[in-house]
Amino acid sequence: MESFSELGAILLMQGFNGLSVFSVLLLMALGLAIIFGQMGVINMAHGEFLAIGAYTTYVFSEMTQAWLPSAMPYYYVVSMLAAFAITFALGWLVEWAMVRHLYRRPLDTLLATWGLSLILQQALRSTFGPREVSPVLPDWLMGSFQPMEYVDIPINGLFVMLVTLLLTAAVMIALFRSGWGLRVRATVQNRAMSGAVGIDTRHVDRVTFALGCGIAGIAGAAFTTISATGPTSGSLYIVDTFLTVVFGGAASLFGTIASAFVIAQTQSVSEFFMTGSMAKVLTLSAVVLILMLRPQGLFSIKVRK
Template sequence: MTADIFLTQVFNGLSLFTVLALMAIGLAIVFGLMGVINMAHGELMALGAYVTYLTSLGFSRWLPALMDAYFIVGLAVSFLVTAAVGYVLERVLIRHLYQRPLDTMLATWGLSLILQQAYRQVFGPVDVSVPTVSWLRGAWNPAADIAIPLNRLFIVALTLAVAGAVYVFLFRSRWGLRIRAVMQNRAMAGAAGINTERVDAVTFAVGCGLAGVAGCALTMLASTGPMTGQQYIVDTFIVVVFGGIESLLGTFLSAFTIGQLQSLFELGLSASMAKAAILLLVIVALYFRPNGLFAVNIRR
């Protein structure tokens, strides 16, 4: 294996890391705070991708002169739409199923099937794709035989920016203080005057909005179809559990580790065997650290 091939695979691992990290951060926030196993998280990612697709169609039809700006607008709209859907979902369904993890899992799994069929009816069974804006076309050539697409570099930067924004939101804002208080001790937070129901709704909305951002980023890497969410949801849960359910740093590092291992294993194995090897490694790691690599001490 030459150095050029190795470096290319490392960057391919970074591309997978970006999608897994954006998906897993939102899921970790929801799972860590409320203990909700949201099986529809992948479909919310697909919703963000479809919103980006619709945004590109709208710009190409009504604002062709501003076509280079559609992705930035689609990024914001994807977050807002999926966050709004998440807020409604929490108010209508999730709030009635707290402390019932099996019921929540089954309900959100049923919701994922409904959303898949809805996407199939609205957009058709064939995958759709979006055009690459002019400022993300081309590649960066750090060496003669290495070409790194600019759109993938942008998505890596976007992931780091989103991770930084989530950190500021959770650790430097009043809402973040409330969320962390509820996460550490819900009863005491309620006794201190924090509206825990509102915190739950906002947290679930933010987690779903991050899934929409992941879907928007995914459109730069692959096409989008009704089953797109199912291709990532299992890997996302593995990332969250492997990193530690309540640890955002663990989730981020876990996404990076699994993305790199997946890419490097595919050099000598098929894609399915690479996933199986990663799952085996995760099982062994969890045997020795059942709470994940970066477990956080919390009071229940």
Template sequence: MQIFSGVSLFTILLLMAIGLAIVFGLMGVINMAHGELMAMGAYATYLTAITFARFAPQWMDFYLFVAIPFAFLVTFAFGYVLERGFIRFFYNRPLDTLLATWGLSLILQQTYRSVFGAQEVSVPLAPWLSGAWEPSAGIQLPLTRVFIIGLTAIVAVGVYLLLTRTRWGLRVRAVTQNRAMSGAVGINTRSVDALTFALGSGLAGIAGCVFTMIGSTNPGTGQLYIVDSFIVVVFGGVQSLLGTALSAFLIAQSQTTLEYLISGSMAKVTILLLVIVVLYFKPSGLFSNKSRG
């Protein structure tokens, strides 16, 4: 059960961190509003649920299969517009990007308060996700967590195949390694930037949808995971999606284990200290890609 709790936390961190790894690792953009994109996905899921409850209550059991792609599309579209109209003016200016996106996160939080209110909103759980799976006597695994783990695996594999087995993924990797040369051979680097940022935003939307299955949503929901997600990306190694996944697993399992042994706040402090020690000896991250000089 302790291992399963760690895997449950791992899924949320991984969904958030994959989007950050794409935007931060592949594009070099420090997006402090990534957590608010997660909240946007959560609110999109909430709107989907109340729409089904009002206009198609007989289909409420299946609203989640509409909410997941809807949350992705809403945040994907917002991310595309955001990159084209805002982010692209801050490339190669990391400090300015950090401050600008932090200001954007505050604007989005206030927007959520104005539209949805400051109080928390909850999404009804589909009946088929109620209860638990009992693989053996004394071990009960909540069906919601099992579903989330399966969804995370599908998303992670899909992103990996997209970046490594498609022409668009090849363009992304080419632009990452040598932007000037990629542009010289005919790759539209601006289009690659916009779609890459939009993909990272869409993944944050899916993370928000998943979050509604385990907790209530409020305007500050995204702030719960943004710091941990950045730690996962940096600890795993920038530009390494595999490193991001392994880092998320190690941090999630370590946190749940330490929380079981000591208090939650001390667990976070201990993990942060361990990350600092590792980065002191390996500044590029524990699982960073090796490159030839």
């Protein structure tokens, strides 16, 4: 009887691990879904914006320890806001300096942002070194609680899930209950007609790109609670993130959420029965097979050309 309890606890822990992976994937995919799904821009540097957000948290941790140790319980929330502000501003600059010249040229956009990702990786490596770093987390993010025997739920995982929930709700409200969201959806549906009725589509593009980068910065700050950060940390997630967005339907945020959940839970449960590498291969193979049968993804919207 005890072995069945242990098995149930293990399966429950695997399910929670799947939710943690889902949270990381969704945090990454939210920003990319806005940039790629809403604008059609293939941003290969998206992972580097996550790394910049993570390094921002690390810098705030080091500065707080050195200059204001009494603020350690509070610095983390401030660092998340700073990560958003820095990556939003950098995204605005990148859109103005480079991306706006490459719209409707997907291959050029892919190559240009891939080059940008290499530049940002080298800049991070030159600034912080090649070794991975981790911030000192506040005490309220440490430890775990035990809802039942054999089951330990880490508090940092719960925090990442809470951030994901709040950020997803905020993006949904912004897209479907605000004037900015209305302009974004109008531009996606028919760019020429949107411009004809007075919508500044270039401004919409710039804010949308910057917001997607800002969300990646928040994802990076949350990422530091569950893993160390290195110059190439963001690039390790970019393929899975693109796959999540495409699998869910490139222009559907609901599809992105469903896709992240399916991929994360499938991979987590598979890892219980096989190695991590084989579980990833199985998950990606299943996704590719489904995309062959349904190339528009799980969800799709009708877009006027």
